[in-house]
Amino acid sequence: MAKVITVAQQKGGAGKTTVAAHIAVALAQKGNRVAIIDIDPQGSLGYWHRIREEKFGEGYTGLIFNSLSGWRVGSEVSRLRKQCDYIIIDSPPHTETEARTAIRSADMIVIPVQPSPTDLWATKATLDLAKAEKLPVKVVLNRVPPNSRLAQTIAAELPELADTILGNRVLFASSLMEGRTATEMEPNSSAAQEIKALVKEITAVLKDDDDEEAAPQEKTSKSAKKKTLVTA
Ligand SMILES: Nc1ncnc2c1ncn2[C@@H]1O[C@H](COP(=O)(O)OP(=O)(O)O)[C@@H](O)[C@H]1O
Ligand SMILES: [Mg+2]
Numbered sequence: 001m002a003k004v005i006t007v008a009q010q011k012g013g014a015g016k017t018t019v020a021a022h023i024a025v026a027l028a029q030k031g032n033r034v035a036i037i038d039i040d041p042q043g044s045l046g047y048w049h050r051i052r053e054e055k056f057g058e059g060y061t062g063l064i065f066n067s068l069s070g071w072r073v074g075s076e077v078s079r080l081r082k083q084c085d086y087i088i089i090d091s092p093p094h095t096e097t098e099a100r101t102a103i104r105s106a107d108m109i110v111i112p113v114q115p116s117p118t119d120l121w122a123t124k125a126t127l128d129l130a131k132a133e134k135l136p137v138k139v140v141l142n143r144v145p146p147n148s149r150l151a152q153t154i155a156a157e158l159p160e161l162a163d164t165i166l167g168n169r170v171l172f173a174s175s176l177m178e179g180r181t182a183t184e185m186e187p188n189s190s191a192a193q194e195i196k197a198l199v200k201e202i203t204a205v206l207k208d209d210d211d212e213e214a215a216p217q218e219k220t221s222k223s224a225k226k227k228t229l230v231t232a
Helices: 017-030 044-056 070-081 096-104 117-132 149-157 170-177 191-214 216-232
Strands: 001-009 034-038 064-067 087-088 109-113 139-142
Touching: 001 017, 001 191, 017 034, 017 070, 017 087, 017 109, 017 191, 034 044, 034 070, 044 064, 044 070, 064 070, 070 087, 070 096, 096 117, 109 117, 117 149, 117 191, 117 216, 139 149, 139 191, 170 191
Parallel strands: 001 087, 001 109, 034 064, 034 087, 109 139
Antiparallel strands: none
């Protein structure tokens, strides 16, 4: 049964689509069957996927792509869960109902945050949604310039912060232009290494979830841990 990762953040331009595409491909490169669902009406992930198919042919990475409106996400996720190892949902900014549906369907939430006060403030709403569903969260500082003092100040304010920080790197954008990702275009680049490290963190959280299912006697302590994670 697939694990569902929703990339969410109220603030537009935080890096949701960039992070969703990169996580999806990195997981597929590890041999997983991955589906991506775009519920953002802007359809950026869909554009990316179309370029990918036009350039490299259908089924290039084995990503299953779906674009749909938020209210259908629940039924689509149930259908895809049986076919995949991971489902990545890219969600729209500002539309709380849609984001809520995408968060409800998830096993984990990834929240990209750029080192800016407005990104920081917008993050609280998304964190609250995840907390209401008692879901594990990774807040990911994204597009961080080198030696940014502001980024450090903002990091100090953020709960559930991932150890991995994504730098401000042209490859994150230029690879998407080509319908690919950093890990495909330049596997040894800093951008690619950051994504691989992030995916490692994400799969570790979801694996922890699996252990919990496998060992119900440990459930209480693990659930308690999960709760601390979302409320800390
Ligand atoms: N780590 C990064 N380094 C450089 N550019 C980035 C990075 N993350 C995102 N971007 C750029 O920032 C813009 C917004 O990113 P996007 O993924 O579209 O955000 P969202 O989906 O949250 O609106 C895009 O132009 C994207 O190429
Ligand atoms: Mg987007």
